[in-house]
Amino acid sequence: MGTQLAFVTLLLVSSAQSLSSPLGDPVSAIQGLVSRNLGPQYVGLFEYDVISDQAGSDVFEIDSDSKQNKPVLRGNNGVSLASALNFYLKYSCNCSISWGRDGTGNQLNLPHPLPLPNTKLRMVSPVKYRYYQNVCTVSYSMVWWDFARWQQEIDWMALNGLNLILSFTGQEYVWRQLYSSLGITETELQQYFSGAAFLAWQRMGNIKGWGSPLDNEWIDSQAQLQKQILNSTRQFGMINVLPGFSGHVPDAIVRIYPNASLIKSAAWGNFNSTYTEVYLLQPTDPIFATLGRAFYNFLIVEFGTDHVYNCDTYNEMDPSSSDPTFLANTNGAIYEAMAAVDQDAIFLMQAWLFHSGFWTNDRIKAFLSGVPDASMLILDLNSEQEPLWQSTDSYFGKPFIWCLLHNYGGTRGIYGNLTTIAVEPLLALHASGSTMVGVGMTPEAIEHNPVVYDLMGEMSWRQDPVNVTAWVSQYAVRRYGSYSPSAQTSWLLLLQGAYAYQWSWSIKSVVDRAPDFVMELDLNFNSTSIAQAFAGLVQASIRHEVSPEVGPYHYDLVDIGRQTMVNLFYDLQTMFTLAYLKYGQGKLNSSDEILALSTAMIDLLIDLDSLLGSDTNFLLGHWIADARATAPVPSLADNLEFNARNQITMWGPNENIEDYAGKEWSGQVKDYYGGRWSLFTLSVWEAVSSGRTFDQSAYEEARFIFEQAWSSTVHPYPTEPQGDTVAIALGVYQKYFRSAAYIQERYVEEVGMDVVGNSLYGGPSQPWTRDLGQIAFLCDMNPTCVGFNSAGILKNSTQPLSSVPATTLYLKKT
Numbered sequence: 001m002g003t004q005l006a007f008v009t010l011l012l013v014s015s016a017q018s019l020s021s022p023l024g025d026p027v028s029a030i031q032g033l034v035s036r037n038l039g040p041q042y043v044g045l046f047e048y049d050v051i052s053d054q055a056g057s058d059v060f061e062i063d064s065d066s067k068q069n070k071p072v073l074r075g076n077n078g079v080s081l082a083s084a085l086n087f088y089l090k091y092s093c094n095c096s097i098s099w100g101r102d103g104t105g106n107q108l109n110l111p112h113p114l115p116l117p118n119t120k121l122r123m124v125s126p127v128k129y130r131y132y133q134n135v136c137t138v139s140y141s142m143v144w145w146d147f148a149r150w151q152q153e154i155d156w157m158a159l160n161g162l163n164l165i166l167s168f169t170g171q172e173y174v175w176r177q178l179y180s181s182l183g184i185t186e187t188e189l190q191q192y193f194s195g196a197a198f199l200a201w202q203r204m205g206n207i208k209g210w211g212s213p214l215d216n217e218w219i220d221s222q223a224q225l226q227k228q229i230l231n232s233t234r235q236f237g238m239i240n241v242l243p244g245f246s247g248h249v250p251d252a253i254v255r256i257y258p259n260a261s262l263i264k265s266a267a268w269g270n271f272n273s274t275y276t277e278v279y280l281l282q283p284t285d286p287i288f289a290t291l292g293r294a295f296y297n298f299l300i301v302e303f304g305t306d307h308v309y310n311c312d313t314y315n316e317m318d319p320s321s322s323d324p325t326f327l328a329n330t331n332g333a334i335y336e337a338m339a340a341v342d343q344d345a346i347f348l349m350q351a352w353l354f355h356s357g358f359w360t361n362d363r364i365k366a367f368l369s370g371v372p373d374a375s376m377l378i379l380d381l382n383s384e385q386e387p388l389w390q391s392t393d394s395y396f397g398k399p400f401i402w403c404l405l406h407n408y409g410g411t412r413g414i415y416g417n418l419t420t421i422a423v424e425p426l427l428a429l430h431a432s433g434s435t436m437v438g439v440g441m442t443p444e445a446i447e448h449n450p451v452v453y454d455l456m457g458e459m460s461w462r463q464d465p466v467n468v469t470a471w472v473s474q475y476a477v478r479r480y481g482s483y484s485p486s487a488q489t490s491w492l493l494l495l496q497g498a499y500a501y502q503w504s505w506s507i508k509s510v511v512d513r514a515p516d517f518v519m520e521l522d523l524n525f526n527s528t529s530i531a532q533a534f535a536g537l538v539q540a541s542i543r544h545e546v547s548p549e550v551g552p553y554h555y556d557l558v559d560i561g562r563q564t565m566v567n568l569f570y571d572l573q574t575m576f577t578l579a580y581l582k583y584g585q586g587k588l589n590s591s592d593e594i595l596a597l598s599t600a601m602i603d604l605l606i607d608l609d610s611l612l613g614s615d616t617n618f619l620l621g622h623w624i625a626d627a628r629a630t631a632p633v634p635s636l637a638d639n640l641e642f643n644a645r646n647q648i649t650m651w652g653p654n655e656n657i658e659d660y661a662g663k664e665w666s667g668q669v670k671d672y673y674g675g676r677w678s679l680f681t682l683s684v685w686e687a688v689s690s691g692r693t694f695d696q697s698a699y700e701e702a703r704f705i706f707e708q709a710w711s712s713t714v715h716p717y718p719t720e721p722q723g724d725t726v727a728i729a730l731g732v733y734q735k736y737f738r739s740a741a742y743i744q745e746r747y748v749e750e751v752g753m754d755v756v757g758n759s760l761y762g763g764p765s766q767p768w769t770r771d772l773g774q775i776a777f778l779c780d781m782n783p784t785c786v787g788f789n790s791a792g793i794l795k796n797s798t799q800p801l802s803s804v805p806a807t808t809l810y811l812k813k814t
Helices: 002-018 026-037 040-045 078-093 147-159 172-182 186-192 196-203 216-235 286-303 324-339 351-355 361-368 418-429 450-459 468-480 485-496 527-542 551-584 592-612 620-629 634-647 668-689 696-712 725-736 740-746 772-781
Strands: 047-050 059-065 070-075 121-124 129-132 164-166 239-243 262-264 279-281 308-310 346-350 376-380 400-404 436-441 747-755 787-789 801-812
Touching (some): 026 147, 070 078, 078 121, 172 186, 216 239, 216 286, 216 634, 324 361, 346 351, 351 376, 376 436, 418 450, 418 468, 527 551, 527 725, 634 696, 725 772, 740 772, 747 787, 772 787
Parallel strands (some): 047 070, 376 400
Antiparallel strands (some): 059 070, 262 279
8 A cells, every 4th residue: 555655646746746827818817707797798898908017016007098999908917907807897987896696796887888097007016915715714605606606706806806815625535535545444534524514624623524424426526616716716817725734634544554643633612522633643754744745646636736735734723742843843844745746835824823822932933944934925814903923023034914814704793994904914014024925815704894805905906005984985986886975974984983893702793692691792892883874874775865776785785784783682682681680689570571672682683584585695595505506416415404504503513613603694593593582582581470580501401402403404495585675674774763753752852851870771881872763762672761861871760850961861751
């Protein structure tokens, strides 16, 4: 067996060394993109010229040919030409192309004839690399994609200037070749490979076997899909980052190499040893070099190479020794396995591991020293919040890429600091001693907060910071295809609130967390501005400022409405908790308050599900149907549906990483989250109405049974939107925002007066929202609320009434 493996390696080395990234056909690539996105009739309406780069930097130009009366797009490769098209669409046509199923994220109401630019625009990228994807993205967002969806994404990558692409699809085909050549059996491989939805973490050595089996026909189909992906990206001139050999191996390796230097990785994600404690072959063991060379040969023969390989041996785990020589030799051996097969190999590594307390600067420096500076690229994975390049002296001389991480697990939320994106990459690039060579987008999941990625794409071309206020104002115009005063106000509110705010775990809404009493969120997050932004978008339709047919307007109406509703749900849940605490303190002798609030909470989730169900981008049905559609034969579809359901709910057999990848999608909100909240609130109400203490353990046991059942169910959900988005959004607005006329009719207004103290929340606490229309709704939902003041504080008593200038008190009419 050893002789056979050595023969294969030697046989393929010369072939591997002769391969290089195809130059592609830039003009064919951009013409195909135009045809797919604008329509075949537009292909001939542009001129396309391939020009030279500028001293090694990518460049594009937008110009006009007055004789032919055509816009001219120029670029040094397909990505540059696509970037020229994107800037032309944005700034000459007020159009945009963004994420959205079946093109619903695009606003392409193109002028006729196409306008000619007044002056030539020439843009030179300030960085060599514009990187895309996190190692988790392929599992959280892309796992069920067919090639049509991949082509849409590749077009989006090109339009946004991305030229260094993580290309991880189909690699199990290569791993199967490697391990089969060693004599590892099919049964042993199935115990190692995870299910389709969990491959990202199996590849990094965090888990094994969970969600399996991984069918051979599925593996084969993914390998063919990868070849289609690579063919398309290489046409644009993109550099594909292929997987590297990190040393994580099946348990059966012990049988093949009983004397190998193997250690078991620490348990990960609360999984037991059945699904974690994966073997790591120490990179310093000579067997690592043998297997590594074989892997790269199999990989390159199958997929070719662009000479960049990603390897993360210690993702969320620590090395077995802190000795500097060991660390340097370990990283050096990982690189040397690549270079032995591809002498031009570049080792690309995520710096996520360095956030662990294990990694002091001395250890980081030692680890990185094992690889030549010119042969390594570091992804500073979370530069916008936790940059490591500053504290490590630019990774001690290694080239690094400034990255926007932004999202974890695909969790929904309206957030992202646009000012940081507009300024910080350029500051990092020009910092003294900086070794920055690129910018990157590294979210764990995509298809959310499109404004964040639109701006980040532009910053890969801009030499100077943008005026974010002016940029957002233009963004609203091109996203909706017209100038809307109401939409402008909404987007400025979002810029000043949600889009001045970075990610934190407190952003994750309570709707998609396991129900409980204490569900703390960050009260600095501006709930009021989001609610008022939603109101402004509704007004844009009422006032006919925006066409109701525009897909991006529908998306934003649903997404910002969704955030508004989940924020309001938190206020209802807080009042529910306070009501139970009062009951426990003997201050509540009736279950009326708990019943009323429980009813309001579940009613809100039903309305939220209806709003989500009106837009194709928020349907659980797509996630499940797409998973089943990847099954090469129908008998495999049920397991793929289980993978799809489990990842977005329990994430493991025992709520291991529960709700980390939760999605606020229609179907999931009503049936799964609504089911859990109904179970919780009903259990509490039954305890209170019978004078008992709530049994937390019994509830958690019942919730676990419910979660398991839902995760294992085989059941389709709608894949077509239901209802009129604008009409449903208007209904939500009218129901959850009490109008001024309603407040005047139902409440007595006491100007300059207040009830000092006696907050329904207790002490100085107040609801998350400060919008008086929402405050009135909350007061209506709580039988113990007697009114509220203009600061948004709910009241549970009308006494003592005091004179308080600049405050208005609103008391319920009796």
